[in-house]
Amino acid sequence: MCKGLAALPATCLKSAKDMKHRLGFLLQKSDSCDYSSSHGKKEKISSSQRLSQEEVRKWADSLENLIHHDRGLAAFRAFLKSEYSEENIEFWVSCEEYKKTKSPAKLSPKARKIYDEFISVQATKEVNLDSCTREKTSHNMLEPTLSCFDEAQRKIFTLMEKDSYRRFLKSPYYLDLVSPPGAGCGPENCKRNHTHSLDCNSNIISQCA
Numbered sequence: 001m002c003k004g005l006a007a008l009p010a011t012c013l014k015s016a017k018d019m020k021h022r023l024g025f026l027l028q029k030s031d032s033c034d035y036s037s038s039h040g041k042k043e044k045i046s047s048s049q050r051l052s053q054e055e056v057r058k059w060a061d062s063l064e065n066l067i068h069h070d071r072g073l074a075a076f077r078a079f080l081k082s083e084y085s086e087e088n089i090e091f092w093v094s095c096e097e098y099k100k101t102k103s104p105a106k107l108s109p110k111a112r113k114i115y116d117e118f119i120s121v122q123a124t125k126e127v128n129l130d131s132c133t134r135e136k137t138s139h140n141m142l143e144p145t146l147s148c149f150d151e152a153q154r155k156i157f158t159l160m161e162k163d164s165y166r167r168f169l170k171s172p173y174y175l176d177l178v179s180p181p182g183a184g185c186g187p188e189n190c191k192r193n194h195t196h197s198l199d200c201n202s203n204i205i206s207q208c209a
Contacts, residue, residue: 056178063161079173087125091118095153111144
């Protein structure tokens with residue numbers, strides 16, 4: 001560890017000086033705190049890997065926009081997992097994949113797997129369905145078709161739309177993505193960005209030690 005300014009290596013002193021000028025930049029640009037461990041520089045991310053603010057804002061227009069975007073779906077799943085309620089989105093995704101089944105011979109085993117995992121009374125990831133929808137879906141298992149889970153899937157979609165989706169839009173899982181660099185500092189954004197910047201500074205200092 002460095003003890004006193006005199007004992008600091010030249011590179012460390014330079015980094016400390018640069019950090020002072022970098023603070024204002026960090027407060028405005030939240031994605032500037034990814035630094036390589038060897039040089040303390042921001043990692044470069046190709047433009048193709050970046051999420052545009054326009055894309056992220058569209059997620060707030062509807063749940064459909066959110067879960068039909070790969071990155072949006074991943075963020076929503078992570079949020080639901082943090083609330084221990086990921087079974088709803090997992091069921092929805094399973095139904096989407098099921099409807100892409102091309103071989104009639106595979107319909108029955110795939111349908112049974114989804115039913116046993118999410119709908120039966122002994123399901124390991126039972127979703128919250130009313131008795132009527134559950135009974136109808138159970139009856140559909142006698143002769144599974146590509147649409148046998150449609151009603152149950154709609155019910156779960158509506159449930160997520162009215163409940164967890166609204167909470168997601170107010171959570172850091174969404175807000176940290178939708179806040180653009182240099183955005184206005186409202187009470188919540190200001191607190192979040194300030195905390196984020198302090199974390200960035202701590203990382204820079206630890207690399208200098």
